[in-house]
Amino acid sequence: RAECGRHRMFLRLFPGLTIVEPGALRPGGGDHYRVFSPYFRAWQGARWRDELAAPKRVRLPDGVDPGRLPDPPKGDSPDAAVGGETVARRRLTAWLPTLDRYGDIHDDVAGDETSRLSPYLRFGCVSPLAVANRAGDRDGPFVRQLCWRDFYHQVVAGFPDLSTVAYRRGAREDWRDDAHAFDAWAEGRTGMPIVDAGMRQLRAEGWMHNRARLITAGYLTKHLGLDWRPGLEVFFRGLLDGDRVNNSGNWQWVAGTGNDTRPYRGFNPVRQAERYDPDGVYVRRWVPELESVAGKAVHQPWRLPDEVRRTLDYPPPLEVPGTDPVWLR
Numbered sequence: 001r002a003e004c005g006r007h008r009m010f011l012r013l014f015p016g017l018t019i020v021e022p023g024a025l026r027p028g029g030g031d032h033y034r035v036f037s038p039y040f041r042a043w044q045g046a047r048w049r050d051e052l053a054a055p056k057r058v059r060l061p062d063g064v065d066p067g068r069l070p071d072p073p074k075g076d077s078p079d080a081a082v083g084g085e086t087v088a089r090r091r092l093t094a095w096l097p098t099l100d101r102y103g104d105i106h107d108d109v110a111g112d113e114t115s116r117l118s119p120y121l122r123f124g125c126v127s128p129l130a131v132a133n134r135a136g137d138r139d140g141p142f143v144r145q146l147c148w149r150d151f152y153h154q155v156v157a158g159f160p161d162l163s164t165v166a167y168r169r170g171a172r173e174d175w176r177d178d179a180h181a182f183d184a185w186a187e188g189r190t191g192m193p194i195v196d197a198g199m200r201q202l203r204a205e206g207w208m209h210n211r212a213r214l215i216t217a218g219y220l221t222k223h224l225g226l227d228w229r230p231g232l233e234v235f236f237r238g239l240l241d242g243d244r245v246n247n248s249g250n251w252q253w254v255a256g257t258g259n260d261t262r263p264y265r266g267f268n269p270v271r272q273a274e275r276y277d278p279d280g281v282y283v284r285r286w287v288p289e290l291e292s293v294a295g296k297a298v299h300q301p302w303r304l305p306d307e308v309r310r311t312l313d314y315p316p317p318l319e320v321p322g323t324d325p326v327w328l329r
């Protein structure tokens with residue numbers, strides 16, 4: 001905008017990145033909300049702008065040569081999502097009948113029934129306002145997730161260093177240095193099945209279920225005691241929806257350096273796995289070495305009888321010096 005102004009070029013800007021513009025809602029005495037719940041209440045009561053129709057025609061100013069479209073970059077990008085607005089809108093329409101069940105199913109990692117609209121929202125293929133309007137219910141759990149997205153955007157507007165600097169003043173940052181553990185985490189061979197499943201889904205699909213993101217990020221930071229910043233980079237490079245704002249906000253939340261009001265909340269990956277993948281379906285889908293282990297026993301292969309364990313080509317859980325995790329006792 002500043003550059004166009006400098007060249008006396010007229011530019012009209014329309015909001016569209018979020019539902020409510022960052023900075024539009026401010027708490028008394030601050031430039032942005034630090035805590036989600038009060039932001040959500042203010043957001044629910046805010047007036048949302050009208051949706052605008054797409055322009056019939058986009059005309060370039062005279063004398064501008066846009067050149068040739070660049071070739072897609074070479075690499076092993078997963079083929080999980082076809083881009084574009086038409087596909088995004090179709091996906092939304094096809095998914096909306098699930099909306100009523102969202103509150104019950106959104107944490108079921110194996111069921112995998114969330115909207116998968118995140119890459120489309122991230123690249124602006126579909127407007128978050130259009131998605132929220134079609135979903136309708138401002139009090140419902142799905143629209144609440146879209147509010148988390150707005151929340152982190154207004155956090156970043158007030159704290160632009162969110163991807164590199166701890167948001168919470170005085171946050172403990174005594175991370176360990178352990179390249180071996182970090183690589184095992186990134187490659188999905190930690191010996192903790194639910195974590196390995198999530199990281200392998202990321203590598204295979206360029207996507208990971210939200211609950212698996214919470215579990216894998218929590219395992220890296222709260223169990224392995226490793227810095228969230230390199231973890232964030234692995235996600236950023238691997239995710240089709242990889243996004244500085246949502247990725248950083250969520251990583252900091254999990255690591256306890258961000259907007260969580262309970263930064264020291266406990267973390268037990270086995271309990272999480274048993275709750276959100278009760279039959280082990282998700283783990284067996286992504287960790288074929290454990291295919292033969294039935295039911296929830298798949299979440300703790302180290303408890304299997306020696307003679308069974310020896311037949312599995314799967315590592316024992318990583319050890320962290322000086323710790324005695326409850327789930328291994």
Ligand SMILES: Cc1cc2nc3c(=O)[nH]c(=O)nc-3n(C[C@H](O)[C@H](O)[C@H](O)COP(=O)(O)OP(=O)(O)OC[C@H]3O[C@@H](n4cnc5c(N)ncnc54)[C@H](O)[C@@H]3O)c2cc1C
Binds near residue numbers: 106247
């Ligand atoms: C460690 C970690 C890193 C993450 N990194 C990203 C990222 O890089 N990009 C990204 O878009 N999301 C990120 N998320 C948030 C969330 O996991 C994804 O948005 C969600 O899993 C996408 O799947 P969906 O579209 O099916 O979501 P749905 O459950 O269908 O939700 C609808 C939309 O709401 C938004 N949303 C949902 N949950 C969140 C959330 N926790 N924070 C912010 N927005 C949310 C997304 O735009 C999503 O598409 C991260 C979460 C964690 C815990």
